[in-house]
Amino acid sequence: MRSLFILIFGLSILFTSAQDDIQQRIDSIVENGIRNGAFPGAQVFLKKGDKILIDKAYGYHTYDSITKVSLNDLYDLASITKVVGATLALMKLYDDGLIEFDKPFSNYFPDWKNHPKKSQLTVRELLAHQGGIVPYIVYLNKVKRRNGKLKKRWIDTILSEQYPTKAYEGIYIHKKFKSYVYRKARRSKHSDKTYRYSGLTFLMIPEVVEHLSGKDFETFLKENFFQNLGAEELLFNPTNQLPIERIIPTEQDSLFRKTLTRGWVHDENAALLGGVSGNAGLFSNTRSLRPILELFLNKGTYQGREFLKKSTVETFTQIQFKENNNRRGLGFDKPMIENDTLSYEDSYPSPLADLSGYGHSGFTGTFFWVDPATELIYIFLSNRVYPSREQQAIYDLNIRKAILYEGLKIE
Numbered sequence: 001m002r003s004l005f006i007l008i009f010g011l012s013i014l015f016t017s018a019q020d021d022i023q024q025r026i027d028s029i030v031e032n033g034i035r036n037g038a039f040p041g042a043q044v045f046l047k048k049g050d051k052i053l054i055d056k057a058y059g060y061h062t063y064d065s066i067t068k069v070s071l072n073d074l075y076d077l078a079s080i081t082k083v084v085g086a087t088l089a090l091m092k093l094y095d096d097g098l099i100e101f102d103k104p105f106s107n108y109f110p111d112w113k114n115h116p117k118k119s120q121l122t123v124r125e126l127l128a129h130q131g132g133i134v135p136y137i138v139y140l141n142k143v144k145r146r147n148g149k150l151k152k153r154w155i156d157t158i159l160s161e162q163y164p165t166k167a168y169e170g171i172y173i174h175k176k177f178k179s180y181v182y183r184k185a186r187r188s189k190h191s192d193k194t195y196r197y198s199g200l201t202f203l204m205i206p207e208v209v210e211h212l213s214g215k216d217f218e219t220f221l222k223e224n225f226f227q228n229l230g231a232e233e234l235l236f237n238p239t240n241q242l243p244i245e246r247i248i249p250t251e252q253d254s255l256f257r258k259t260l261t262r263g264w265v266h267d268e269n270a271a272l273l274g275g276v277s278g279n280a281g282l283f284s285n286t287r288s289l290r291p292i293l294e295l296f297l298n299k300g301t302y303q304g305r306e307f308l309k310k311s312t313v314e315t316f317t318q319i320q321f322k323e324n325n326n327r328r329g330l331g332f333d334k335p336m337i338e339n340d341t342l343s344y345e346d347s348y349p350s351p352l353a354d355l356s357g358y359g360h361s362g363f364t365g366t367f368f369w370v371d372p373a374t375e376l377i378y379i380f381l382s383n384r385v386y387p388s389r390e391q392q393a394i395y396d397l398n399i400r401k402a403i404l405y406e407g408l409k410i411e
Contacts (some may be wrong), residue, residue: 004076009352012398018410018411019051019133021051021194022053022054022406022407023054023056023408025406026044026046026054026403026406027056027058029399029402029403030042030044030058030059030399030403031058031190031397031408032393032397033382033393033397034058034398036393037063037391037392037393038365038393038394038396038397038399039057039059039347039365039383039384039386039391039393039394039399040060040061040062040063040381040383041057041058041059041060041061041068041069041248041383042057042059042069042071042072042084042365042381042382042383043056043057043058043073043075043285043286043379043380043381043382044056044058044286044380044403045286045290045377045378045379046376046377046378046379046403046407047290047376047377047378048376048407048410049201049374049375050376053267053407053410054402055071055075055286056071057070057071061073061174061248061383061385062125062249062386062387063386068190069243069248069310071102071285071286071287072233072246073246073247073248073250073282073285074233074235074238074242074246074247074248074282074283075284075285075364075382075383076248076250076265076266076283076362076366076383077093077280077281077282077283077284077362077364077366077381078266078267078280078287078362078363078364078366079199079279079360079361079363080090080279080282080360080361080362080366080367080368081270081277081278081279081280081282081362082199082200082202082279082280082331082360083331083332083359083360083368084215084279084282084284084289084292085281085282086202086205086206086278086279086331087127087330087332088218088221088225088292088410089205089209089217089221089224089278090123090127090205090208090209090330090331091308091312091313092220092224092225092307092308093213093313094315094316095210095217095308095312096311098213098283099123099208099212100123100297101121101123101330101359102122102124103122103124103125104119104120104121104122104123105121105123105126106118106119106120106121107217108146108205108208108211108212108373109204109207109211109284110184111182111186111204112182114330115186115318116187116331117190118133118190118366121133121193122318124330125203126201127320127330127331128136128320128321128326128328128329128330129134129195129196129198129326129328129330130193130194130195130320130321130326131190131192131193131196131198131201132191132192132193132196132322133188133196133200133201134188134189134190134196134198134200135191135196135197135198135199135200136198136199136200136269137184137185137188137200137269138268138269139181139184139269139272140255140256140268140272142154142180142184142254143155143333144256144273147165148255149173150285152290153174154173154174154180154390155167155171155172155173155174155409156172156174156271157170157171157172158172159172160172161175162174162175163175165177165178165272165273165274166274167264167272167274167275167369168256168257168261168264169303170313171256171257171325172275173272173274177272177273178273181203181269181272181273182204182207184200185200185203185204187205190279191363194319194324195324195325195328196244199277199279200279201277201279202278203269203277203278203279203298203383204206204378205217205278206276206277206278208328216276216289217276217278218236218276223297224307225283225307226288226290228305229291229295229302230288230291231284231288231289231291231292232288233283233284233285233287234282234283234284234288234289234292235275235282235283235284236265236275236276236281236282236283237265237274237281238263238277238283239263239264244262244263244275245264247262247283248262248383249261249262249309249383249386250262250266250383250385250386251385251387251388251389252386252387252388253328255268256271257278257317260376265277265280265281265283266280266363266364266385267279267280267281267363280362280363284381285381285397286379286381288377289304289320289368289381290377290379291365293368293370293377293379294377295307295308296313296317296358296370297368297370297372297375297377298389299313299314300312301370303319303341303376308384310338315330316329316330316331316332317329317330317332317356317358318330319334319337319355322337325337329358332358332359332360333358333360334355334357334358335347335348335349335351335353335354335355336348337353339351339353340355342411344405348401349367349369349404350401350404350405350408351405352405352408352409353369353371353404353408354371354373354374356371356372356373357370357371357372357373358370359378361400363385363389364382364383364384364385365380365383365384365385365394366380366381366382366411367379367400368378368380369404371408374408375409378403378404378407380399380400380403382394
C-alpha cells in the first residue's frame with residue numbers, strides 16, 4: 001500500500017513538473033509575440049484529456065499598456081464564426097432533417113435557382129469549399145466613391161425606415177442592401193468545381209437558417225446552443241449586452257469607420273449586414289468558446305446532454321473531397337493531406353496533429369483546434385490586426401502553430 005502511494009505521489013510530481021514546463025514554454029512563445037509586435041495581448045486555453053494545461057490572459061488591449069487583458073474580455077473571432085455560428089446551425093438543421101448535403105444549395109437559397117452553374121452546386125460542395133466560388137467580394141468598394149466618401153444610395157448617418165441597419169455609430173445601411181449583396185454574389189465569377197477557399201456562401205447561411213427554421217440566425221443559435229451550453233458571452237454585436245470596456249479593439253480603421261474599431265465586427269462585409277453574418281461577427285472569450293469545442297470533442301453531447309447526433313459531428317468533421325486534394329470538412333478546416341509526412345514548416349496545423357483533428361483560424365488573429373486522438377482542445381485569441389491588418393508578425397513567428405505543437409507533444 002505504501003509503495004502504491006509512493007508511485008502515485010511520484011507520478012503527480014512528474015505531471016506537475018511537465019505542466020509547469022509547458023506553461024513556461026507557452027508563456028515564452030506568447031511573450032515573444034508581444035515583444036515583436038505580433039499582437040498586444042492574447043488569451044490561451046489548452047486542455048488535454050481532463051487536464052487543463054493552460055488557461056491564461058497575456059498583455060494588454062493595445063500597445064499603450066494601459067488595460068490588461070483579462071479572461072473575461074471578448075475578442076472578435078472573425079472566421080471562427082463560420083464554424084461556431086454558420087456550421088453549427090447547419091449541423092442542427094441536418095440533425096432535424098431540414099437540409100441535405102447532396103441537394104443543390106439553391107433548394108434552400110432560391111436566389112440562385114436560375115443561375116446556370118450556381119443552381120447546381122450542392123451544400124456539401126459549398127461547405128467544403130469545393131464549388132469554385134470566388135473567395136470574397138469587397139462590398140465596401142460598392143458603397144464607397146473613388147474619393148473615399150460613402151454613397152448616399154446605400155449609407156446614411158441617421159437611423160430611419162429606409163436605413164434601418166446599423167453598421168457602426170453614425171453609419172446606417174439601406175434596407176435593400178442585403179438583396180444587393182445576394183445579387184452580386186449570384187453574378188460573381190464561378191470557375192469549375194475546384195478547391196477554392198471562399199467565405200462568400202457563408203454570407204447567405206443566416207438567410208437559409210431563417211428560411212428553414214422560422215427563427216433569425218442569432219436567436220436560433222442562442223436558443224439551440226449558446227444559452228444551454230453556458231456560452232452566454234459568445235455574442236454578435238456584444239455592446240448590446242456588455243460594456244465596451246470588455247471588448248478588445250481590433251483595427252484603427254482609416255477606410256470605413258474612420259476610428260478605432262471596438263465592439264463592432266472588424267470584417268466590413270459582416271458590418272454592412274448589421275454585424276450578424278455567417279462569415280464573421282461573433283465575439284467571445286476562451287471561456288464561452290470552450291463549451292462549443294467540448295460539444296464537438298464529445299461528438300454532440302455536453303455534460304450528459306445531447307445537442308447533436310454523434311453521426312452528425314462525425315460527418316461534418318470528416319474530409320470530404322480528398323481525391324481533389326481538398327483537406328476540408330464541412331465548414332471545418334482539417335490537417336494537410338499526408339500531414340504526418342510533412343516537415344514542421346510545411347505541415348498544417350502541426351506535424352503532430354492527427355488526421356481526425358479539425359479547427360479553424362480567424363483573420364483577426366484567432367484559432368482553435370480539436371484533436372480527438374489526444375482529447376486536446378486548443379484556443380488562441382488575439383487582436384493581431386491592431387493597429388493595422390498589415391501586421392504580419394503572427395505569421396512570421398508562427399505563434400499559433402508553435403503553441404499547438406507544445407500541447408500535442410506533451411504526454
